[in-house]
Amino acid sequence: MRKLIVAGNWKMNTSVAEGVELAKKVSAYAEQKNLPAGKQIVIAPPFTHLAPVAQVINADKVILAAQDCAATKNGAYTGEVSASMLKGLGVKAVILGHSERRQYFKENSEILLKKIKLALEEGLDVIFCVGETKDQREAGQSLYFNVVKAQLVDTVFTLTKEEFSKIIIAYEPVWAIGTGLTASPEQAQEIHEFIRKEVAANFGDEVAQNTTILYGGSCKASNAAEIFAKKDVDGGLIGGAALKADDFGKIIDAR
Ligand code: 13P
Numbered sequence: 001m002r003k004l005i006v007a008g009n010w011k012m013n014t015s016v017a018e019g020v021e022l023a024k025k026v027s028a029y030a031e032q033k034n035l036p037a038g039k040q041i042v043i044a045p046p047f048t049h050l051a052p053v054a055q056v057i058n059a060d061k062v063i064l065a066a067q068d069c070a071a072t073k074n075g076a077y078t079g080e081v082s083a084s085m086l087k088g089l090g091v092k093a094v095i096l097g098h099s100e101r102r103q104y105f106k107e108n109s110e111i112l113l114k115k116i117k118l119a120l121e122e123g124l125d126v127i128f129c130v131g132e133t134k135d136q137r138e139a140g141q142s143l144y145f146n147v148v149k150a151q152l153v154d155t156v157f158t159l160t161k162e163e164f165s166k167i168i169i170a171y172e173p174v175w176a177i178g179t180g181l182t183a184s185p186e187q188a189q190e191i192h193e194f195i196r197k198e199v200a201a202n203f204g205d206e207v208a209q210n211t212t213i214l215y216g217g218s219c220k221a222s223n224a225a226e227i228f229a230k231k232d233v234d235g236g237l238i239g240g241a242a243l244k245a246d247d248f249g250k251i252i253d254a255r
Helices: 017-032 047-056 085-087 099-102 109-121 135-136 141-153 186-204 207-212 225-226 245-252
Strands: 004-009 039-044 063-065 092-095 125-130 165-171 213-215 235-238
Touching: 004 245, 017 039, 017 047, 017 063, 017 245, 039 092, 047 063, 092 109, 109 125, 125 141, 135 141, 135 186, 141 186, 165 186, 186 207, 186 213, 186 225, 207 225, 225 235, 235 245
Parallel strands: 004 039, 004 235, 039 063, 063 092, 092 125, 125 165, 165 213, 213 235
Antiparallel strands: none
């Protein structure tokens, strides 16, 4: 079933104590709302917060996600955290392919596909991010469509249909992340529709209709409703506005 998801990517923010408090508030909000089936709330705190946050959230109401996982299963990889370690903490999903990981940590499609496969092997859902830069956007539609298509073709489109059913796509235009420049609802719809058509071309209509495609990039309480109202936008991946429980709650309520 196509799910409606509001996910908070906390990035490298909050102390452990602040993160636990934020998670408690989000969980209490989710409990009080009694969300309909098919609507999910996800939070992705930093690695250091996952174990204590897992203790304080209602796992039936809030899905715990990590912001990354290693491209290798285990072994001598100082500083890395594997998908199976995350699974052991109660983590249910992982964000992969975020533009910050691509830009600052040089993660390319080859590395990302390894991470995706290891996450799926552990039974984790994958929130896979794609999106074009400002220059690519300004070069015109055929270019930015092709950029996004290539990010999918080289990674999640190589999966089997069954594996792909565990993938949530997040369209996050790089020019909109943390900049205050949000894609207009029409800009979001245009590319979400394109992504869904490409999913249909690869996996068939039924899979495409069941694929959740999130929007991310300066999405906040004041603009979430109009973006989420578009027919191919199935919720959001929220950065800055996910760090305040009240703001995140308003975004959860936006659709
Ligand atoms: P902002 O909402 O802060 O622009 O971040 C979006 C994002 O990168 C979520 O993954």
